[in-house]
Amino acid sequence: MTQLALVIDLNVCVGCHACVTSCKQWNTSGAAGPLMDDNPYGKDPTGTFFNRVQTYEVGEFPDTETVHLPKSCLHCEEPPCVPVCPTGASYKRAEDGIVLVDYDKCIGCKYCAWACPYGAREIDEKQKVMKKCTLCVDRIYDQSLPEADRKPACVLACPTSARLFGDVHDPESEVSRAIGENGGYPLMPEWGTQPANHYLPRRKTRIKFHEDELTRVDNPLKKDGRLPRTDPDAPFLEDSVSW
């Protein structure tokens, strides 16, 4: 079974929010209608986003670092939001594993928001139905787009290529290799929800240098003193050449 998912490399994510804005742009322009925005340019803006970058400060000063965690629906293989939905509006597609909401069947009871342990559900305060990341399902199968563009908007927008997209059940896929080779992990696996989206860990790049690699023993610039004077009586090159 195919399970489409995102793999997000936390090591190269710089928290630029390009994925957030491109996601919003694509999904607010789609057939499902705009994603609500209240007071977008003022104080305390609120709105519906499928994807948000959450920025955490890890550690205590002075040993701190900033971690950017882009978070959207993780398209769990055992999604807890699906069984709780009273009308079956929340469902998981058998063919590609994408968890979707049927906006026409959603009655807006918001019970799925209680059930999702990752806080990925967002109520559209205008349409009053529950929304979440669709993995750009209206884009990835669009035959009218060039094949290279048939990816979620966030993946295409990421300037550092921190976001990968593919089938995590296919061991040969780019995403499976990335997970396998770089220690990719799901969020909170202890819930048993088997999130399809994975994160690649932050990696510290340390290089070991030896002292002698840093100092050049024969560095001429290290020689102190005056430059040797030339002997004025020493023969010049011309003296030894007869032409």
Place this chain on the structure above:
Amino acid sequence: MKPVTFREITGNSKGYYMLLALLGLTVAAGLGSAWYMEHNGHWVTGMNNQIVWGMPHVFAVFLIVAASGALNVASMSSVFNKTPYKPLAPLSGLMAITLLAGGLMILVLDLGRPDRLIVAMTTYNFKSIFAWNMILYNGFFLIVGIYLWTMMQRNLNKYSKTAGFFAFLWRLALTTGTGSIFGFIVARQYYDAAIMAPMFIVMSFAFGLALFLIFLLATYQWTGRELGGYLVNRLQKLLGLFVASVLLFVVIFHLTNLYATQHHDVEDFILAGDNIYSGLFWVGYILLGTIFPLIICYAPAFRAAIGWTAAAAILVIAGGLSQMYIIIIGGQAFPMDLFPGKEVSSSFFDGVVVTYSPTAPEVMLGLGGVALAFAATLFAVKILRFLPLSLADAKVDPHHSAQGQ
């Protein structure tokens, strides 16, 4: 014991119409609030993506739980053969229906899309406890309706015991379902506890009886019908028993959580936090909703005193609403544990306690549901014979005549 005569209340006094008008206005204000929230969108409420169920749900769940509890007095007579409660059984059944209607009015109007109720009624996902609750609510109307019918139509009286038995089983299932809405929630720290279901059943006994008592005492006071000390005393003691039972469940719930280190944070937040939830717990629930009513119900000085019994009932309702607020809002406000074992703080909600301040329309919608329940009851007792002409001791106390009258 003499036969009990049931009569409609006259209901043509100025006071009756004033009360009905006041309740009607409150219902209208509730409907207006629902329209305002529906028309403008979710953001005019205090709710957000973290606190998705707000004040309306506090009232709705309270009323739904109380509805099944209101049926308790009828069950006492039909199922457990406690004859003194028999004259109160029709009112008990009536209030079970009206309180549920009030609760459902709030619940439905607080849905994102109340216009899609037909979808909810026709498309069921049987894995969802929420879907089961819809069946349980509708079934409750039906089965309690039948039960009332068998009680009120004389030639069907012989079936009322059977109907009462099924209604009793159904109400247990209904409150189990309501409690399980929270009990089945794994994702939030404060829930995921099997005790939620039985705790809600016990809570329903207390809340339902409290609302029932308020209506009963007020009606008999205002209509000048006789209400003997025997029944008041029994109901008073019963209320005390239910309040004490709820306390037992609450204590077990918190002790179990306190035993597990992983739940210390949320318990600290609810019981000892610098927030409204801890205040509501200790002052609202423990002091006002439990200790005071227990004193009133059991101290000999307040024995069978109608005014004090009503006060105890009002306090139980205040405590019950506090408890609902803590369970529903407090549990959502506590941050989700996205990185277990790590302390997090972020620019966007995670790791922070979410603030929620209920807005006026939300409270009005909640009060509208309560008003609907009482208005419907008040109207029904005027047009149908739900209330006995007299509840004097001679009518209800089985030992009264034997005591030398």
